[in-house]
Amino acid sequence: MDGLPEFRVLTPRSVAAAVAAGARPGSRFVAGGTDLMANLRHGIGEPGTLIDLRDIPELHGIAAGPLGLSLGAAVRLAELAEHPAVAGPYPALAAAALAVGGPAHREAGTIGGNLCLDTRCLFYNRSAWWREANGYCMKHRGDICHVAPTGKRCHAAFSGDLAAPLLAHGAEVEIAGPHGLRRQPLGDLYAEDGAAHLLLAPGEFLLRVLVPPDPWPAAYAKARARGAIDFPLAGVAVALRLEGTGVTGLRVALTGTNSRPFLLAGTDALLGAPVDAGWRERLGKLVQKQVSPMRTTLLAAQYRRRVAAALAERLAGHLADAATP
Amino acid sequence: MTHARTSPRPSRARVRLFRLNGTDHAALVADNVLLLDYLREAQGLTGTKRGCDGGECGACTVLIDGSPRLACLTRAQECEGHHVETIEALAEAGRMSRLQRAFHERLGTQCGYCTPGMVMAAEALLRRDKAPDEAAIRAALGGNICRCTGYVKIIEAVQEAARDAP
Numbered sequence: 001m002d003g004l005p006e007f008r009v010l011t012p013r014s015v016a017a018a019v020a021a022g023a024r025p026g027s028r029f030v031a032g033g034t035d036l037m038a039n040l041r042h043g044i045g046e047p048g049t050l051i052d053l054r055d056i057p058e059l060h061g062i063a064a065g066p067l068g069l070s071l072g073a074a075v076r077l078a079e080l081a082e083h084p085a086v087a088g089p090y091p092a093l094a095a096a097a098l099a100v101g102g103p104a105h106r107e108a109g110t111i112g113g114n115l116c117l118d119t120r121c122l123f124y125n126r127s128a129w130w131r132e133a134n135g136y137c138m139k140h141r142g143d144i145c146h147v148a149p150t151g152k153r154c155h156a157a158f159s160g161d162l163a164a165p166l167l168a169h170g171a172e173v174e175i176a177g178p179h180g181l182r183r184q185p186l187g188d189l190y191a192e193d194g195a196a197h198l199l200l201a202p203g204e205f206l207l208r209v210l211v212p213p214d215p216w217p218a219a220y221a222k223a224r225a226r227g228a229i230d231f232p233l234a235g236v237a238v239a240l241r242l243e244g245t246g247v248t249g250l251r252v253a254l255t256g257t258n259s260r261p262f263l264l265a266g267t268d269a270l271l272g273a274p275v276d277a278g279w280r281e282r283l284g285k286l287v288q289k290q291v292s293p294m295r296t297t298l299l300a301a302q303y304r305r306r307v308a309a310a311l312a313e314r315l316a317g318h319l320a321d322a323a324t325p
Numbered sequence: 326m327t328h329a330r331t332s333p334r335p336s337r338a339r340v341r342l343f344r345l346n347g348t349d350h351a352a353l354v355a356d357n358v359l360l361l362d363y364l365r366e367a368q369g370l371t372g373t374k375r376g377c378d379g380g381e382c383g384a385c386t387v388l389i390d391g392s393p394r395l396a397c398l399t400r401a402q403e404c405e406g407h408h409v410e411t412i413e414a415l416a417e418a419g420r421m422s423r424l425q426r427a428f429h430e431r432l433g434t435q436c437g438y439c440t441p442g443m444v445m446a447a448e449a450l451l452r453r454d455k456a457p458d459e460a461a462i463r464a465a466l467g468g469n470i471c472r473c474t475g476y477v478k479i480i481e482a483v484q485e486a487a488r489d490a491p
């Protein structure tokens with residue numbers, strides 16, 4: 001890899017100072033940098049200023065209360081996975097945090113960084129000379145998408161793990177920026193466009209993630225090329241509530257398959273019935289219909305479609321088994 | 326491997342204070358210098374290896390405040406106020422540490438290139454968990470790739486070091 005491009009680093013100690021710093025043209029926010037440093041070393045982006053958000057106290061800390069969980073955006077993934085207020089009541093979230101990279105990535109990487117992770121693609125996460133030799137691509141410097149050359153948009157896949165369980169739990173995000181604070185559902189942070197998947201205005205950054213209390217039992221699983229360290233080929237979170245043997249609540253969230261993480265639509269049709277083989281098959285079909293993996297990874301798109309469905313079916317089955325005495 | 330990159334706006338070097346292998350250290354370093362380059366090129370601490378150089382292999386694992394971190398994805402500037410430890414810090418008075426000795430005696434190293442990273446990742450584990458089980462060792466070394474050993478001897482080395490701990 002190349003060295004880092006020229007930049008200077010600012011380390012604001014308050015939200016207001018970070019917002020002021022974010023008004024500088026060519027500035028970029030960073031926390032753990034496990035993804036951004038690799039991209040910068042690949043010649044992707046040349047921010048004149050990096051604004052390291054980790055010295056801001058408001059971005060730290062995990063608090064649990066009657067309103068649920070409040071997670072600072074600069075909380076490290078290792079911290080998140082081990083915290084008793086997370087690991088006990090929100091096992092899917094802890095599992096997703098533990099499924100990010102290797103131990104050293106989780107010591108540096110943060111919640112905010114994982115939620116704002118850049119999208120990934122075979123034709124994008126490559127060295128500068130590789131991309132130049134390939135004529136670049138729509139996401140950076142070029143104008144076509146090598147994955148779908150006749151298409152109009154970039155198909156790079158969102159590959160953050162945390163988004164899936166947080167969507168399944170109905171999390172919201174608090175965003176700071178030049179126009180003050182705003183709070184919105186996590187899902188509204190994302191758009192289905194690999195080159196513009198984050199709906200953050202210039203100068204905005206994540207402050208906190210808020211997860212509602214009394215979560216439904218949930219689980220997260222991902223398929224990946226290397227078990228010990230890898231981005232998801234498909235990542236699935238399932239939250240399932242049962243009364244007796246009938247499903248009274250179901251939320252399924254997917255990551256790694258599309259340019260954004262998303263909540264599966266149409267799960268209401270699966271309510272009221274027990275989780276049996278036929279039910280699982282219907283869930284799997286629903287997943288297959290809504291995911292749209294493209295040739296952005298070394299593994300085939302069709303494999304990712306089927307593995308996403310298989311994971312959803314398996315997780316729902318495990319959750320139902322665990323709930324049935 | 327090129328590290329030269331022309332830019333109209335050179336990053337200014339500033340003095341950053343941190344601890345390096347147990348000693349207070351003042352580093353005159355530009356904001357865009359990687360910890361890996363600082364350790365190897367400026368400090369001559371070449372025990373920290375440049376492997377994949379892209380955050381995927383663990384060969385450049387060092388400890389920052391006792392936690393494993395990848396020096397190829399970390400800026401030297403980020404270390405201000407923290408304690409950076411490299412493989413060079415483990416030997417005491419010229420003698421290998423218990424963990425290093427276990428890697429040596431259990432043949433946990435072959436070509437040796439991944440070894441400093443493996444040892445530092447294992448060191449971080451053993452400081453936190455004096456008696457890790459095999460699953461914990463495998464998890465702690467999950468980010469470190471070895472192309473020679475097949476990992477079995479490495480895991481045995483960490484188990485032996487844990488067993489021999491006082």
